[in-house]
Amino acid sequence: MSTRRRLRDALIAVAMAAGILVPFVGSSTLRWSPPPLPPASVALSGAKVAAGTRGTPGTGRPSLIRPMARSVPTSLYIPRISVRAKIISLGLTPSGAAAVPPLSTPFLTSWYDQGPTPGQPGTSVILGHVDSARVGPAIFYNLGELRPGDLIYVTLEDRQTAVFRVYSAALYLKADFPTRTVYSYTSWPTLRLITCGGEFDRATGHYLGNTVVFAQYIGQHAAANGP
Amino acid sequence: MIYLDVKLSSAVVGNDLAFADPAAGYSQGRWGIPIPGGRLMRLASSVAATAGLTMAALASAAPVALASAARPHHSPSAVISNPDVSVTPNPSAPGTATTFVVLCNSLTAGGNATAATLNASTLGLSSQISMQPGTQPGEFEATVNLPQTIGPGSFSPTISCNNGVTQTATFDVSAVPSQAPATGGGSTSTVTDGRLTVAGLGLLGIAAGAGGVVLRRHRSGRRI
Numbered sequence: 001m002s003t004r005r006r007l008r009d010a011l012i013a014v015a016m017a018a019g020i021l022v023p024f025v026g027s028s029t030l031r032w033s034p035p036p037l038p039p040a041s042v043a044l045s046g047a048k049v050a051a052g053t054r055g056t057p058g059t060g061r062p063s064l065i066r067p068m069a070r071s072v073p074t075s076l077y078i079p080r081i082s083v084r085a086k087i088i089s090l091g092l093t094p095s096g097a098a099a100v101p102p103l104s105t106p107f108l109t110s111w112y113d114q115g116p117t118p119g120q121p122g123t124s125v126i127l128g129h130v131d132s133a134r135v136g137p138a139i140f141y142n143l144g145e146l147r148p149g150d151l152i153y154v155t156l157e158d159r160q161t162a163v164f165r166v167y168s169a170a171l172y173l174k175a176d177f178p179t180r181t182v183y184s185y186t187s188w189p190t191l192r193l194i195t196c197g198g199e200f201d202r203a204t205g206h207y208l209g210n211t212v213v214f215a216q217y218i219g220q221h222a223a224a225n226g227p
Numbered sequence: 228m229i230y231l232d233v234k235l236s237s238a239v240v241g242n243d244l245a246f247a248d249p250a251a252g253y254s255q256g257r258w259g260i261p262i263p264g265g266r267l268m269r270l271a272s273s274v275a276a277t278a279g280l281t282m283a284a285l286a287s288a289a290p291v292a293l294a295s296a297a298r299p300h301h302s303p304s305a306v307i308s309n310p311d312v313s314v315t316p317n318p319s320a321p322g323t324a325t326t327f328v329v330l331c332n333s334l335t336a337g338g339n340a341t342a343a344t345l346n347a348s349t350l351g352l353s354s355q356i357s358m359q360p361g362t363q364p365g366e367f368e369a370t371v372n373l374p375q376t377i378g379p380g381s382f383s384p385t386i387s388c389n390n391g392v393t394q395t396a397t398f399d400v401s402a403v404p405s406q407a408p409a410t411g412g413g414s415t416s417t418v419t420d421g422r423l424t425v426a427g428l429g430l431l432g433i434a435a436g437a438g439g440v441v442l443r444r445h446r447s448g449r450r451i
Contacts, residue, residue: 006442013438017431035415097406106412114379114402121316125404132412141415177407180375184403185316185323196411207411 035130035137036144037197038169038211065219067189068119071156073111076126078193080150081142087126087154089113098194100127106138115183118154119162119217122185123192126154130195130207140195144169144211152191152215164191164215171197171209182212189217312386314398321403322375327396329358331388332365340388343367345396347384351377358386373400 076085090099090110101108109128116122128140152164172178182192191214198209311330319325331340348354351374358367367388379402386394 009442010435010439013442014431014435016438017434033415092402092404093406095406096404098404098408100408100410103412112404115320116318122320127408127410130411131415133414134412136414138411140410172407174407179403179405180322183320185320194408194410196409200411200413202413205413206409207413210407210410 035141035195035197035211037171038144038146065217067121067217068117068156068160068162068220069158070117070120071158071160072113073118073124073126073154073156073162075155076109077153077155078146078150079153080147081145083139083142085109085128085139087111098125098127100129103129103132104134106132106135109139116189117156118164118191119156119160119189119220121187121189123183123190124154125183125192125194127194130197130211140193140211143193143195143213144171144197146193146213152193152213153221154191161221162189162191163218163221165218166213166215168214169212170214171211173198173209174206175208177210191215191217312394312396314396318399318401319373320401321373321377324370324372325398326368326370327358327384327386328361328366328368329386329388329394329396330363330366331390331392331394338390339365340367340390340392343386343388345369345371345384345386347371349382349384350374378402 072089073087076083076087085107087109088101088111090101090112091114093099098112099110101110106129109126111117112125112127116124118124118126128143129138130141130143131138146166146169148165148167148169150166152166153161154164155161172182182194193213193215195211196207196209197211198207200207313328315326315328316323327345329343331343343358345356345358346354347356350371352371356369356371358369360366361368365388367386377400379400381397381399383395383397386396388394
């Protein structure tokens with residue numbers, strides 16, 4: 001019995017075992033394709049905007065448009081990814097993160113109620129889940145598909161609708177989350193849409209990253225009919 | 228002079244209610260400052276006469292002192308919505324450049340202010356921040372960067388003008404998330420699960436061992 005032949009047989013056995021195991025493990029976790037992520041180029045432009053202009057949008061501001069009065073946001077419409085969602089008001093979790101709706105309501109979004117309302121000067125923040133165990137893809141599953149120029153409509157309690165235009169999108173590691181870039185005050189009204197992204201750590205039950213969409217206020221939508 | 232100021236002011240405080248009504252008749256003084264006439268003027272004259280001061284001294288002191296009587300004395304709670312101080316943005320946030328603008332030319336003080344100081348010690352900043360002159364006389368402003376570590380809540384730094392006016396600039400600081408939000412259950416994700424990896428490697432090891440045993444038996448059987 002040659003050593004070479006024994007080695008060959010062992011390799012065959014390992015290959016057979018792997019061939020059985022890998023599809024088994026894979027099929028149980030890849031029931032849906034992973035959520036789309038911002039491409040590197042868009043993420044890069046986000047970093048540039050953040051570094052170059054301290055978090056304010058790089059493009060020119062509309063001079064005739066005035067910021068809006070404070071009014072709590074109630075619903076969200078993003079035509080590009082066919083998202084229509086209700087918005088609830090939530091604050092901070094005990095650990096200091098912006099709270100999100102429970103996973104049992106995967107199609108609700110939440111507005112961070114310690115900051116400005118959409119259309120007010122400053123950075124308003126709306127969060128939503130990317131997926132949940134019960135339903136699979138959740139409300140912000142396709143958030144990473146948004147590109148500069150896409151529009152976001154946020155309707156407020158006073159029935160006014162603030163319109164935002166996306167100027168950047170990026171994927172950040174949670175461990176290195178740039179809270180200043182994302183949450184810092186901007187003199188012009190801006191909006192951040194945030195969901196999870198990247199790889200999922202099943203041991204901790206959390207994604208390793210966050211997809212963040214940056215948008216700037218471009219005016220009010222005609223109030224009567226809504227978007 | 229100072230004595231006269233104090234004397235007049237204290238004399239006027241007692242008659243406060245008589246002059247609290249803005250509708251009371253005013254006349255323009257020499258310096259364009261409204262002077263309430265009638266009873267107050269008589270009171271001031273008598274006080275001045277008692278002090279034995281010249282008319283020149285009265286002329287220079289009276290407008291300021293008398294004008295103080297025209298300003299209603301509010302309860303302390305009215306200071307919170309003081310229209311002579313503005314804070315932008317309000318609410319502010321940690322790390323945000325925040326601008327304080329104060330109008331020092333209060334009628335309750337002695338003359339125009341030429342300087343003002345912001346005491347920002349309650350914000351974790353200097354207690355002596357010199358303010359820059361603003362766009363109109365008596366207006367001063369200062370912009371400070373709030374510390375990243377400042378907690379959420381209501382803050383009331385004080386501003387001292389050098390004409391004796393002290394203003395309280397009450398504003399709110401909102402909380403900013405310090406962590407990344409948890410926004411997914413992971414059902415559509417690719418996997419990086421340590422337990423599954425360990426289990427998979429274990430199964431592979433067992434399979435390899437079993438394969439080896441089978442092959443050995445196979446070979447030993449063939450030898451017979």
